[in-house]
Amino acid sequence: MRSHPGGEAHTRRLIELAALPQGVSVLDLGAGAGEALALLRGMGYAARGIDLEPRGESVERGDLLCTGFPDASFDAVLSECAFFVSGDQRGALREARRLLKPGGKLLLSDLFFDDPAALLRAAGFTLLCAEDLTDAWREYYLEALWRGDAPCCEIPKGKCSYWLLIGRKDG
Numbered sequence: 332m333r334s335h336p337g338g339e340a341h342t343r344r345l346i347e348l349a350a351l352p353q354g355v356s357v358l359d360l361g362a363g364a365g366e367a368l369a370l371l372r373g374m375g376y377a378a379r380g381i382d383l384e385p386r387g388e389s390v391e392r393g394d395l396l397c398t399g400f401p402d403a404s405f406d407a408v409l410s411e412c413a414f415f416v417s418g419d420q421r422g423a424l425r426e427a428r429r430l431l432k433p434g435g436k437l438l439l440s441d442l443f444f445d446d447p448a449a450l451l452r453a454a455g456f457t458l459l460c461a462e463d464l465t466d467a468w469r470e471y472y473l474e475a476l477w478r479g480d481a482p483c484c485e486i487p488k489g490k491c492s493y494w495l496l497i498g499r500k501d502g
């Protein structure tokens with residue numbers, strides 16, 4: 332099942348754009364069924380993932396807003412379609428930054444009702460890449476409404492956009 336717009340193709344795109352060195356540590360926040368985890372591990376990364384309601388054995392139970400991992404634990408943090416639905420997108424960005432080593436990368440695909448570049452900068456990231464996936468979001472959203480079984484059915488209506496973003500923790 333596609334649990335984020337664009338499915339595996341967009342996960343691959345996110346990983347490709349981040350150009351992570353081989354074998355580095357990656358934490359998936361809101362990992363769902365663990366599909367991105369499997370992909371990352373298959374590519375040789377040391378990947379872990381947490382979710383409030385894990386849907387796969389590879390995913391650990393945890394809250395992405397308050398993970399409990401020590402500061403600077405990971406070289407990269409990936410999250411797809413989970414920060415906004417957590418109900419505190421800014422808090423999720425803060426926790427992601429805390430978890431990253433200096434120079435670590437954030438690989439984010441998410442829904443935005445605010446300017447994504449400004450949000451990332453305000454959270455202390457340098458924006459390295461941004462791709463607008465709003466068309467893919469519209470398609471995903473309509474499919475989910477049709478099925479009536481996806482978290483995005485509870486998302487407020489209004490003008491929004493969906494972005495694939497790579498940020499770097501500086502300073």
Ligand SMILES: C[S@@+](CC[C@H](N)C(=O)[O-])C[C@H]1O[C@@H](n2cnc3c(N)ncnc32)[C@H](O)[C@@H]1O
Pocket residue numbers: 333334335360361362363364366381382383384393394395396410411412413416417418482
């Ligand atoms: C749309 S799904 C995306 C799942 C996965 N990232 C993917 O793309 O397949 C959103 C996920 O975020 C998780 N989630 C929402 N709030 C969370 C929180 N505070 N902590 C951890 N996971 C959370 C949900 O349980 C759900 O699995």
